Amino acid sequence: MARIVEQVAFPDADLPKLMRVAAYARVSSGKDAMLHSLSAQVSYYSDFIQRHQGWQYVGVYADEALTGTKDTRKNFQLLLSDCRDGKIDIVITKSISRFARNTVTLLESVRELKSMGIDVYFEEQNIHTISGNGELMMTILASYAQEESLSASENQKWRIRKNFEEGKPWNGTLLGYRYDHGKYVVVSDEAETVRTIFAYYLTGMGVTAIMKKLIEGNVPTRLGSTWSKTGISKILRNYIYTGNLLLQKTYRENHLTKKTLINHGELPQYHATDTHEVIIDMDTFMAVQDEIQRRAEKYNRSEQPAQSYPFTGMLICDSCGKYYHRKITATRPVWICSTFNTMGKAYCASKQIPEETLYKVTTEVLNLDSFDTKAFQSEITAIRVKNHNILVFSFKDSTESVKRWQDRSRAESWTDEKKAAARKKKLENLKSSMDSSI
Numbered sequence: 001m002a003r004i005v006e007q008v009a010f011p012d013a014d015l016p017k018l019m020r021v022a023a024y025a026r027v028s029s030g031k032d033a034m035l036h037s038l039s040a041q042v043s044y045y046s047d048f049i050q051r052h053q054g055w056q057y058v059g060v061y062a063d064e065a066l067t068g069t070k071d072t073r074k075n076f077q078l079l080l081s082d083c084r085d086g087k088i089d090i091v092i093t094k095s096i097s098r099f100a101r102n103t104v105t106l107l108e109s110v111r112e113l114k115s116m117g118i119d120v121y122f123e124e125q126n127i128h129t130i131s132g133n134g135e136l137m138m139t140i141l142a143s144y145a146q147e148e149s150l151s152a153s154e155n156q157k158w159r160i161r162k163n164f165e166e167g168k169p170w171n172g173t174l175l176g177y178r179y180d181h182g183k184y185v186v187v188s189d190e191a192e193t194v195r196t197i198f199a200y201y202l203t204g205m206g207v208t209a210i211m212k213k214l215i216e217g218n219v220p221t222r223l224g225s226t227w228s229k230t231g232i233s234k235i236l237r238n239y240i241y242t243g244n245l246l247l248q249k250t251y252r253e254n255h256l257t258k259k260t261l262i263n264h265g266e267l268p269q270y271h272a273t274d275t276h277e278v279i280i281d282m283d284t285f286m287a288v289q290d291e292i293q294r295r296a297e298k299y300n301r302s303e304q305p306a307q308s309y310p311f312t313g314m315l316i317c318d319s320c321g322k323y324y325h326r327k328i329t330a331t332r333p334v335w336i337c338s339t340f341n342t343m344g345k346a347y348c349a350s351k352q353i354p355e356e357t358l359y360k361v362t363t364e365v366l367n368l369d370s371f372d373t374k375a376f377q378s379e380i381t382a383i384r385v386k387n388h389n390i391l392v393f394s395f396k397d398s399t400e401s402v403k404r405w406q407d408r409s410r411a412e413s414w415t416d417e418k419k420a421a422a423r424k425k426k427l428e429n430l431k432s433s434m435d436s437s438i
Contacts, residue, residue: 018056021049024079024093025062038062045092058088080109083118095124175222175235176279184240184276191279193219197235198280198288207232208342215343229342236292242285243278246271310373311335311358311383318386320348326355337385350385354408361405365393 023045119130177184315324339348384392
């Protein structure tokens with residue numbers, strides 16, 4: 001009798017799910033020692049997570065030289081975004097003060113993560129937020145950290161105001177001077193550059209023209225960077241060059257926001273005279289201030305805030321690294337590299353992009369029927385503008401899309417306005433020719 005063998009299929013054994021683990025690290029100063037500490041934290045967490053059985057390494061999110069009392073930290077926000085996208089199960093960080101000194105920010109972030117089933121583990125305090133008493137302990141310790149931050153802030157303010165009362169400046173980074181034992185000391189070659197800038201301005205040169213002349217002459221800045229319009233404008237308005245000090249013109253809103261505000265009388269200002277050697281005499285300084293005011297009134301520059309567009313802060317020039325900005329030309333709005341626009345082709349051989357072309361190409365990349373600002377901002381992080389009309393779109397999932405845009409043909413660029421202007425010019429020339437022949 002034949003033997004019948006029946007094959008039985010057994011279900012696959014359920015493998016334990018790996019916990020996806022990320023770490024967050026931050027230092028509060030840009031000093032070399034602090035940045036070395038940040039590098040050490042990144043290495044430590046990378047090794048710690050990858051050696052732990054049952055854990056899957058997601059990455060280390062690290063912020064440099066930013067304060068934990070603010071919630072604008074780039075990689076902290078990226079961490080929260082990845083948690084919302086379901087990419088992380090556990091977040092490890094050194095301590096509550098590294099995560100956030102602001103109790104409100106801390107609790108809002110942790111509660112949001114907890115609602116998604118994500119645990120945050122603080123090593124120093126040995127607290128798991130997912131545990132029953134985790135939030136209570138965290139609230140107590142975070143409040144202590146916030147009060148510690150307030151105390152440090154008030155002590156710093158007291159030291160600064162004491163120096164102000166004694167006529168001592170706060171900022172030592174200034175072209176023309178060096179800060180030595182509470183006093184400004186003139187640096188002769190830099191002081192001559194300052195005098196040259198004031199002299200150029202009084203001869204009628206604009207800030208942009210002065211900037212170009214200094215760059216072309218290889219004149220060094222205070223910190224070895226490139227001259228900018230903002231830097232020159234600040235020099236022209238800086239009262240310190242007269243040998244006097246006007247202190248506490250600005251102040252910090254509070255220790256949490258750290259927002260700098262202009263002092264309109266909320267706090268006392270301190271005027272100290274003859275505190276250091278003069279670089280610009282008072283008559284020259286006041287003549288420049290009058291000229292600044294005269295030019296401002298002549299061109300009627302409004303103080304309206306700059307308008308933001310979908311592509312603002314998104315287009316990066318591959319040639320010089322500067323951002324593109326929107327510019328209205330005689331025929332159409334375009335997006336142009338700020339270096340090219342200010343300095344010319346000799347400094348950046350980039351190319352302006354017609355705005356309508358930019359919208360069209362972006363819509364194609366996103367596979368949309370029409371441009372959608374929300375879809376654009378939610379999917380694309382940056383657009384790199386390369387030579388030969390090439391745009392590289394970077395997506396939030398770390399992928400890229402390369403697109404080449406086409407220049408408009410002469411026929412396409414021949415608008416109705418241009419045609420009308422050409423007809424008008426032709427008629428004027430014909431009339432002029434007839435009049436001269438009579």
